[in-house]
Structures are given as C-alpha cells and as structure tokens.
Amino acid sequence: MTTVEAVAASVNQTWILTVSFLIFFMHAGFAMLEAGQVRSKNVANQLTKNMLTWAVGVAVFFLIGSGFSSLMSGGGFVPAAGNxxxxxxxxxxxxxxVFAMTAATIVSGAVAGRAKLRAYVTYTFLLAAVIYPMILAMTWSSGDAGSITEVLGFAPFADFAGGVIVHGMGGVAGLTAAAILGPRMDRYSEDGSINVIPGHSMTFAVLGTLLLCFGWYGFNVGTGAATAQGTGAGSLSLITLTTTMAMAFGAIGAAGVAYIKSGKVDTLYTANGMLAGLAGITAIPNTTTWWGSILVGILAGAQ
Amino acid sequence: MTTVEAVAASVNQTWILTVSFLIFFMHAGFAMLEAGQVRSKNVANQLTKNMLTWAVGVAVFFLIGSGFSSLMSGGGFVPAAGNxxxxxxxxxxxxxxVFAMTAATIVSGAVAGRAKLRAYVTYTFLLAAVIYPMILAMTWSSGDAGSITEVLGFAPFADFAGGVIVHGMGGVAGLTAAAILGPRMDRYSEDGSINVIPGHSMTFAVLGTLLLCFGWYGFNVGTGAATAQGTGAGSLSLITLTTTMAMAFGAIGAAGVAYIKSGKVDTLYTANGMLAGLAGITAIPNTTTWWGSILVGILAGAQ
Amino acid sequence: MTTVEAVAASVNQTWILTVSFLIFFMHAGFAMLEAGQVRSKNVANQLTKNMLTWAVGVAVFFLIGSGFSSLMSGGGFVPAAGNxxxxxxxxxxxxxxVFAMTAATIVSGAVAGRAKLRAYVTYTFLLAAVIYPMILAMTWSSGDAGSITEVLGFAPFADFAGGVIVHGMGGVAGLTAAAILGPRMDRYSEDGSINVIPGHSMTFAVLGTLLLCFGWYGFNVGTGAATAQGTGAGSLSLITLTTTMAMAFGAIGAAGVAYIKSGKVDTLYTANGMLAGLAGITAIPNTTTWWGSILVGILAGAQ
Known part of the structure; x- marks a missing residue:
C-alpha cells in the first residue's frame, strides 16, 4: 500500500535530484564563462581543468573527503563509499x-591562464579531500556533538545555501592561488604598463553566465526542502523571490556603475553583476526581505 | 503529521518551480539565437540587451507591473512586493x-542591430510596467468581476499557454518597433538593391533554438497543473504530445518548403520552423487532436 | 477529494516528464559535440541533421514505429497516434x-562529414519506423506473450537504461553506416598517409559533452521509478552514485592514458572518456556496486 509518508519521501527525493542536476549543470556554465574569457591559446587547457575538477573532485570527495568530514564532525572516519x-x-x-564541486571549480577561473594542469589537479585533490570537508565540519556540521567547533568552543554558523561555505571559500582559495602564482605572463609590458587581456569570445562568456543563473536556482531554491512542514512552503516562496531580485539588481547595479563611469554599458560587467548579486544573496535568501534582496543585489553588482 | 493535501501542494509547488526554471532558461536560448544571427559587431550590444531584458523587466514587473495588472483586473493597485x-x-x-519576460525578450530579436540600448531599456520598462499587465488584465484575468473587459462588456479570452498573450503580443510589439525604426543600416545598397545580412555563427543560432525547445516544454506542459484533478493527468499527456508534434512538423514543413523552393534544406529555415511550430501550438495544446497538432506544425513551419 | 494514489501518480508523471525533458535536451548536446568536431564547411549540414533526426524521427516513431513495436511484441499493429x-x-x-531518438542521433556523429542529407533522413526514417521498434520488441518487451522472442524461444533481456538497446544499437548502426560510406574525403593523402581532420571548435565540443552529461542523469536516474515501492528509493540512490562514478572515472581513465602515452592530457580525450564511462554504466547502474562503477568507468574511459 502506498502511504502518505512514502509519497512525501518520493517528492523530497525527486526534488533533491532535480536541483542537484541543475547544480551539476553549473559546471557547463563555469566552463563556458571561463573559456570565453581566456585567450584562444588557453581554451583547451581551461576546458580540461573544468572537466577534471568535476571528475577528480567528485571521486576524491567520495572516497576520502566524505570520511574526513565525518571525522572532523565527531563521527569517525566514515567515507560515503559503501555506506x-x-x-x-x-x-x-x-x-x-555538487555543492563541494562548485566550491572547487571557482578556483579554476582565478588561475585561468596561470596554472599548470598538474598543479591544478593536485589542488583539486586537496580541496576535495581535506579543505572543503574541514570547512564543512566547522560550519554546517558545527552543532554536532564532538565536532571540531564544539570541542574548540566556537559558535554555530548560519549560511543558508553556502554563500560563505561554497562561494566565499572558493573565492579565498582562488585569491590565495592567484597571489602565489602572480600575474599572468604578458600582463605587464617591459615599462611596467598594464596590458588588458581580452577574452576571445563574449558569446561563450554570456552563455556561461546564463547557464550559471539557471543552475543557481537549483542552488538556492533547492536548499529549501520540498515538502511543506510548517514554514516549508513559505520558505521556497521567499527564496525564489530574493534570488531573482538579487540577480536582477546585480545586473542593474553593475550596468549602472559602468554607465556612470564610462558612458556606456559593458556586457561582461553586466554579466558579472548578475553573478555577483547571486553570490551575495546565497547566504541569506530565506531570511531577508524583498527590499533587502534588492539592496544586496545593487551593492554586490556595483562593487 | 504529513497530510495528503500538504504533499499534493508540495508536488504542485516543486513542479511549478521546475518548469519556471525551464522557462527562465529560455533567455539563454534567445541570447544564443540572436547573438548567432547578428553580425559580429552587434554581438556585445545584443547580449547586453538580453541580460537587461530579464534584469530590468523582472524588477519593474515586481515593483509596478504586478500592481498595474491587479488594478486593471478590478483588484486595486496591489504590487507583488511585500504581498x-x-x-x-x-x-x-x-x-x-517568466511568462512576462518571454514576451519582453521577443522584441529584442526584432530590433537586433537596430535599436540603441537606452531606447530598448525604456521600452522594456514600459512593457513590464504597463503593456503586458494591461494585456493580462484583458485576457487571462478577463473574467474577474470589475476587470476592464468585464466593465467594457468584452467576452472572456481563451489562450492556454500564451500563444497570443505572450508570443502574439511580443510579435506585435517587435513588428511595431521594427516599423518605427526602419531597416537596418547597410540593408540597401545605394542603387536600392537588397543586401543579405548573414549572421556570424550558425552554431550559436541552432544552440539557441534547441535551448528554446527545451524551455518550451516547461512553457506548454508546465501550464498543465501537476496534481490529477479530473482531467489533469490526461491534459499533461495531450499537451506533451501536441507540443512535440507541432515542433517536429514545424521543422519538417520548413525543411520541405526550402527543399522544394531551392533544392536544398536550409539550416536556419529548419530551426525557425521548429520554433514556429511551437509558437503555433502554444494557444491550444490542451484541446487540439494529435493530427490537429501535425497540421498546425506544418502550416506554421511552411509559412 | 485528493487521494494518496492520485498524488503518487502525479509524482511519477511529473518526474517522468522532468527526466524526459532532460533526455530531449541531449539533442542540444549531440548537436554541439558534433558541430565542434567537424570542419567549418560541414557545420551547417551537421546541425541540420541533428534537428531533422529529432523532427523526422519522432514523427515517424509516433505514426509508424510505435505500431510496429507493438506488432512485434504480440499486441497487433497499434500505433500511439490516437491511442x-x-x-x-x-x-x-x-x-x-526520447530514448529512441537518442539511439537515432548517435549515428549522425558517425556519418558526420560523410553522408548526404537525403540519405541520412532516409536512414532516420527506417530506424524510427522499423529498426529500433524491432530491437525494442526483442529486448524490453521480450517477456510479453506472443512477442517475437517468446515465439522464437529466446531468453529475456536485461538492460536497465538502454546501454545496449540505445547506445549499443546506435553504435552498431553508426559503424555499419561508416563502413558502407568509407573514409571521409581528404582523409588520406595521395601517398596513403593519414591526415588528421581537426574539429573547428573545442569549446563547442566540450559544451556538448557537458550538456550530454546533464541529460544523462535524466537517462539513467530517470529510469528508476519515482515513488518508493520496496527498493524504489534505494534504486535511485545507487543509480545516482554509479552514474556519477562511471562518468568521473571515465574522464580520469582517458586523461590518464593520454598522459601516459603522450605526456600531456588531451581535452577531447577527456571529454570522450566522460561519455564513454556513462555509456559503459548505462546497462547496469541499478545493480553494480560502487567499486564496480569505478572499474567500469576506468575501463570505458581508457579504451
């Protein structure tokens, strides 16, 4: 006999799968965004990095990282494999x-045209095996008894869909890598003047942006559970709105700043504004107000 | 306790979100279709328009348009913001x-390579604030007591997924804009002969077409409610079929006409045929027969 | 009144529609993968083939193929049209x-740059009307009373999501067509040496690969029914994992072999490895173990 509980479990499971597929699809977005913004000579290397980020990262996260995460959360080393x-x-x-691999792939953009493939794959291994699992244990799992934060006496941590845990961590890792690697070759002329390094295809870059926006709905809205339990339905409703507004006003803020500064609207600025608005709202889409999300979008886009 | 009604509401909510994401994704399709069909020099401008259509349009529709729509439908000025x-x-x-913004973005293709960005953004503002909300009040909301059509004594209006309301309105707005702006520069030689203006990338144009076909399933099938209530399940079933057949026979009709007229099958003709078949069926996918949808597809594709 | 059974039916129906849309979207993946790997002069022809595969194929499968399939399965000639x-x-x-058309479109890659459009469309007609329906009757429908395999006394056939029925059949059909058509023009120099024919855009090829990976989740995971009935929920869980692992280790295997053989990682090799891993696991994602899927991925990718 089919019970209500079984059907509710199916709804949650198919919803989580649907949004996980959307989040996985963000790798196509990152690949296009980055391939479009590098020079032609770096395209093949960049695309290889994007594919191997997913392939190596998800394999390592399954075999090692999931175990390290449970260890640091006080549950012993229990990898997902076979369990x-x-x-x-x-x-x-x-x-x-799919959240972990989003964090990993953000770095590939920061080191585009800078890092050798072998060094990059080594980094992906470390991020999936140790760094991200450690961050997980210190944040989303931080209330668990025996977890590293509980042992150290830290406060719990609120981050709805990974604004800091995924995007902040990816950004810090990317910045660190960029600082270590230094500027791209040909970035400076011999007399020290800066050379602009234009991407080779704006169309691919905007395609990547829109693929990311599509996947981001999975990222944010998907984090709300499907089945209405108390505030469940209202949560999905608010998250849908605030995610949309932050994206829209991110683009408006970026386009506005570009227009004021240079008298014309820059395409890649606008695209980056959409993504900045989304990254800005990701930690709080379930608690902010509609006008709060507009403010976050404008501030993030106008950065 | 989990009730059947709560689970049914969750099914409807997650289904509506899933198809709404698909419809949002059509903006990636429009962007690629249009970027591929303009000249290289217009690509950046066109991509900016596509992103700002969504960003400006959805912001204005939220803050103003939704209120204007409820006002004209007899419900007073009640914008969605905070309500x-x-x-x-x-x-x-x-x-x-996402339906409203689909209508808005159709115009961006009609004025590609013709309109300045500032004029286009102004138009998007008007469409999202006044024009589309007015059309809404005159059609899908037209049976409501106190609505403008009820006051004027007009008959109600049937259009399942927006064949006229979205695609017809977008087309009329685009035609109006094109008529006002006149032909593209370089369209005519000095002696009055016509210059063909080929797009710069057929691959992007076909990619855009297929992204739109993907999103269109959300558009048409998504308009059928998820939970079986009487004819619910049968409705989804018929809509899936008629949408598929109109798309397929649209391509066949267009390819056939091109083959008869020129002896070879034109790629962009075929792509346009797929989209024409889909636009043709959008008003009636829930009531037509299987052979009716084939006829609609052939006629729309062979136009 | 809303019953549990009605809600469960809605869950199954919307889940099947969602994954079917994902599988349909694989046509965008095939189109980009193939357009990127052919020479510029063949792009338009290739894109036309991709669109007409879907359009002609799905029309013929609806009007004829579905009837031929039921005939060979012992149910008489009952096409889906009107039934x-x-x-x-x-x-x-x-x-x-959408499964049938995936099988059909695989051939378009094998004959890319080789076949005339008219010959290709004729083949698509035959595949959708006779070949694939016959395979269906001999495999997934083979246990039915009166089916051709039951009459001939063959054993039933297990293939979870079409590893042989879809991908194997498509591959054999493509190999047959390639053998009949012979090598591409310009493949050999006059002295018999082989000319490498590089594709014209690696970015489109990798985009196509990632679109296919996205759709493949629909292909494999979608084949598990949504509503938990006994092993239902566990089945979706295992399929998600084994599909992911085979994809990841397919890329790792291919990249590793390329690195060992040539000292560098080839981008298209890696992309093909991802797809090979997925094709390898498609017949058995619901029964293999986690380490079995890793083995399948490595073997398929390293081929």
Missing amino acids: ASGPLGYVGWFYGA | ASGPLGYVGWFYGA | ASGPLGYVGWFYGA
Whole structure:
C-alpha cells in the first residue's frame, strides 16, 4: 500500500535530484564563462581543468573527503563509499557533492591562464579531500556533538545555501592561488604598463553566465526542502523571490556603475553583476526581505 | 503529521518551480539565437540587451507591473512586493514573471542591430510596467468581476499557454518597433538593391533554438497543473504530445518548403520552423487532436 | 477529494516528464559535440541533421514505429497516434520516444562529414519506423506473450537504461553506416598517409559533452521509478552514485592514458572518456556496486 509518508519521501527525493542536476549543470556554465574569457591559446587547457575538477573532485570527495568530514564532525572516519547512510542514501551524498564541486571549480577561473594542469589537479585533490570537508565540519556540521567547533568552543554558523561555505571559500582559495602564482605572463609590458587581456569570445562568456543563473536556482531554491512542514512552503516562496531580485539588481547595479563611469554599458560587467548579486544573496535568501534582496543585489553588482 | 493535501501542494509547488526554471532558461536560448544571427559587431550590444531584458523587466514587473495588472483586473493597485498572496506566494508571481519576460525578450530579436540600448531599456520598462499587465488584465484575468473587459462588456479570452498573450503580443510589439525604426543600416545598397545580412555563427543560432525547445516544454506542459484533478493527468499527456508534434512538423514543413523552393534544406529555415511550430501550438495544446497538432506544425513551419 | 494514489501518480508523471525533458535536451548536446568536431564547411549540414533526426524521427516513431513495436511484441499493429493507452497516456510514449531518438542521433556523429542529407533522413526514417521498434520488441518487451522472442524461444533481456538497446544499437548502426560510406574525403593523402581532420571548435565540443552529461542523469536516474515501492528509493540512490562514478572515472581513465602515452592530457580525450564511462554504466547502474562503477568507468574511459 502506498502511504502518505512514502509519497512525501518520493517528492523530497525527486526534488533533491532535480536541483542537484541543475547544480551539476553549473559546471557547463563555469566552463563556458571561463573559456570565453581566456585567450584562444588557453581554451583547451581551461576546458580540461573544468572537466577534471568535476571528475577528480567528485571521486576524491567520495572516497576520502566524505570520511574526513565525518571525522572532523565527531563521527569517525566514515567515507560515503559503501555506506549509504541516512534516509536519502547516496542521493544525500550527491547533493553535498555538487555543492563541494562548485566550491572547487571557482578556483579554476582565478588561475585561468596561470596554472599548470598538474598543479591544478593536485589542488583539486586537496580541496576535495581535506579543505572543503574541514570547512564543512566547522560550519554546517558545527552543532554536532564532538565536532571540531564544539570541542574548540566556537559558535554555530548560519549560511543558508553556502554563500560563505561554497562561494566565499572558493573565492579565498582562488585569491590565495592567484597571489602565489602572480600575474599572468604578458600582463605587464617591459615599462611596467598594464596590458588588458581580452577574452576571445563574449558569446561563450554570456552563455556561461546564463547557464550559471539557471543552475543557481537549483542552488538556492533547492536548499529549501520540498515538502511543506510548517514554514516549508513559505520558505521556497521567499527564496525564489530574493534570488531573482538579487540577480536582477546585480545586473542593474553593475550596468549602472559602468554607465556612470564610462558612458556606456559593458556586457561582461553586466554579466558579472548578475553573478555577483547571486553570490551575495546565497547566504541569506530565506531570511531577508524583498527590499533587502534588492539592496544586496545593487551593492554586490556595483562593487 | 504529513497530510495528503500538504504533499499534493508540495508536488504542485516543486513542479511549478521546475518548469519556471525551464522557462527562465529560455533567455539563454534567445541570447544564443540572436547573438548567432547578428553580425559580429552587434554581438556585445545584443547580449547586453538580453541580460537587461530579464534584469530590468523582472524588477519593474515586481515593483509596478504586478500592481498595474491587479488594478486593471478590478483588484486595486496591489504590487507583488511585500504581498505574497495566494497559496503559492511568490512562486505564483515568479511563474507569471517568466511568462512576462518571454514576451519582453521577443522584441529584442526584432530590433537586433537596430535599436540603441537606452531606447530598448525604456521600452522594456514600459512593457513590464504597463503593456503586458494591461494585456493580462484583458485576457487571462478577463473574467474577474470589475476587470476592464468585464466593465467594457468584452467576452472572456481563451489562450492556454500564451500563444497570443505572450508570443502574439511580443510579435506585435517587435513588428511595431521594427516599423518605427526602419531597416537596418547597410540593408540597401545605394542603387536600392537588397543586401543579405548573414549572421556570424550558425552554431550559436541552432544552440539557441534547441535551448528554446527545451524551455518550451516547461512553457506548454508546465501550464498543465501537476496534481490529477479530473482531467489533469490526461491534459499533461495531450499537451506533451501536441507540443512535440507541432515542433517536429514545424521543422519538417520548413525543411520541405526550402527543399522544394531551392533544392536544398536550409539550416536556419529548419530551426525557425521548429520554433514556429511551437509558437503555433502554444494557444491550444490542451484541446487540439494529435493530427490537429501535425497540421498546425506544418502550416506554421511552411509559412 | 485528493487521494494518496492520485498524488503518487502525479509524482511519477511529473518526474517522468522532468527526466524526459532532460533526455530531449541531449539533442542540444549531440548537436554541439558534433558541430565542434567537424570542419567549418560541414557545420551547417551537421546541425541540420541533428534537428531533422529529432523532427523526422519522432514523427515517424509516433505514426509508424510505435505500431510496429507493438506488432512485434504480440499486441497487433497499434500505433500511439490516437491511442493514449496505459496510465501515463502519451507521457509514456514520449518517454519511450526520447530514448529512441537518442539511439537515432548517435549515428549522425558517425556519418558526420560523410553522408548526404537525403540519405541520412532516409536512414532516420527506417530506424524510427522499423529498426529500433524491432530491437525494442526483442529486448524490453521480450517477456510479453506472443512477442517475437517468446515465439522464437529466446531468453529475456536485461538492460536497465538502454546501454545496449540505445547506445549499443546506435553504435552498431553508426559503424555499419561508416563502413558502407568509407573514409571521409581528404582523409588520406595521395601517398596513403593519414591526415588528421581537426574539429573547428573545442569549446563547442566540450559544451556538448557537458550538456550530454546533464541529460544523462535524466537517462539513467530517470529510469528508476519515482515513488518508493520496496527498493524504489534505494534504486535511485545507487543509480545516482554509479552514474556519477562511471562518468568521473571515465574522464580520469582517458586523461590518464593520454598522459601516459603522450605526456600531456588531451581535452577531447577527456571529454570522450566522460561519455564513454556513462555509456559503459548505462546497462547496469541499478545493480553494480560502487567499486564496480569505478572499474567500469576506468575501463570505458581508457579504451
């Protein structure tokens, strides 16, 4: 017999799978965004990095990272391999993995045209095995008994869909890598003047931006649980709105600043504004107000 | 306790969100279709228009247009901002907004390579604030007591997924704009002969076409409610079929006409045929027969 | 009144529609993968083939192929047209059709730059009307009373999501066509040495690969039914994992072999490895173990 509980579980499972596929699809967005913004000579290398980020990262996160995360959260070293625990089984692991790989791939943009493939793959290994799992244990799992933050006496941490955990961590890792690697070759002329390094295809860059916006709905809205339990339905409703407004006003803010500064609207500025608005709202889409999300979007886009 | 009604509401909500994401994704399709069909020098401008159509349009529709629509429908000026009414809350508004922005972006193709960005953004503002909300009040909301059509004594209006309301309105607005702006520069030689203006990338144009076809399933099938209530399940079934057949026979009709007229099958003709078949069926996918949808597809594609 | 059974049916129907849209979207992936790997002069022809594969194929499968399939399965010639049988109605037919068209389009890659459009469309007609329906009757429908395999006394056939039925059949058909057509023009110099024919855009090829990976989740995970019935939920969980691992280790295997053989990682090799891993796991994602899927991925990618 079909019970209400079984149907509700199916709704949650298919919803989580649907949004996880959308989040996975963001790798196509990152690949196009980055391929469009590098020089022609770097395209092949960049695309290889994008594919291997997912392939190496998700393999390492499954075999090692998931275990390191549970260890640091006070649950002992229990990797996901061969251990489909929880009501969602491997679907729950997959949902966590697409978030982890989003954090990993952000770095590929920061080091585009800078890093050798072997060094980059080594970094991906470390991020998926140790760095991101450690961040996880210190944040989303930080209330668990025996977790590293509980042992050290830190306060719990609120970040709805990974504004800091995914995007902040990816950004810091990318900035660190960029600082270590130094500027791209040909960035400076012999007399020290700066050379602009234009991307080779604006169309691919904007395509990547729109693919990312599509996937981002999975990222933010997907983090709200499907089945209405108390505030469930209202949560999805608010997240949909604030995500949309931050994206829209991010583009408006960036386009406005570009227009004021140079008298014309720059295409890539506008695209970056959309993504900046989305990154800005990701930590708080479930608690901010509609006008709060507009403010976040404008501030993030106008940065 | 989880009730059947709560689970059914979750099914409807997640289904509406899923198809709304697909419809939002059509902006990537429009961007690629149009970027591929303009000359290289117009690509950046065109991509900026595509992004700002969504960003400016959805912001204005939220802050003003939704209020103007309710005013003309007899409900007073009640904008969506701060007023998540109805069982779906902001999800219902979002679902309406992705339809509205599809109507808005159709014009960007008609004025590609013709309009300045500032003029285009002004138009987007007007469409999202006044024009589309007015059309809404005269059609989908036209049976409401106190609505403008009820006051004027007009008959109600049937259009399942916006064949006229979205695509017809977008087309008329685009035609009007094109008539006012006149032909593209370089369209005519000094002696009055016509210059063909080829697009710069057929691959992007076909990519855009296929992205639009993907999103269109959300557009048409998504308009059928998820939970079976009487004819619900049968409705989704028929809409899936007629949408598919109109798309397929649109391509066949266009390819056939091109083959008969020139002895070879034109790629962009075929792509336009797919989209024409889809636009043709959008008003009636829930009531036509399987052979009716084939006829609609052939006629629309062979236009 | 809303019953549990009605809600469960809605969950299944919307899930099947969602994954069917993803599988349909694979045509965009095939189009980009193939357009990127052919020479510039063949792009338009290739894109036309991709669109007409879907358009002609799905029309023929609806009008003829579905009837031929039921005939060979012992149910008489009952085409889907005008006969929405089964609890899912046309949605069930659509779900079968997106699998059939995936099989059909695989051939378009094998004959890229080789076949004339008219010959290719004729082949698509035959595949959708006779070949694939015959394979269906001999495999997924092979247990039915009166089916051709039951009459001939063959054993039933297990293939979860079409590893052989879709991908194997498409591959054999493509190989046959390639053998008949012979090598591409310009493949050999006059002295018999081989000319490498590089594709014209690696970015489009990788975009196509990632679109296919996205759609493939629909392909494999979608084949697991949504509503938990006994092993239902566990099945979705395992399929998600094994599909992900085979994809990841396919890329790792291909990249590793390329690195060992040539000292550098080839981009298209890596992309093909991802797809090879996915094709390799498609027949068995619901029964293999996590380490089995890793093995399948490495072997398929390193081929």
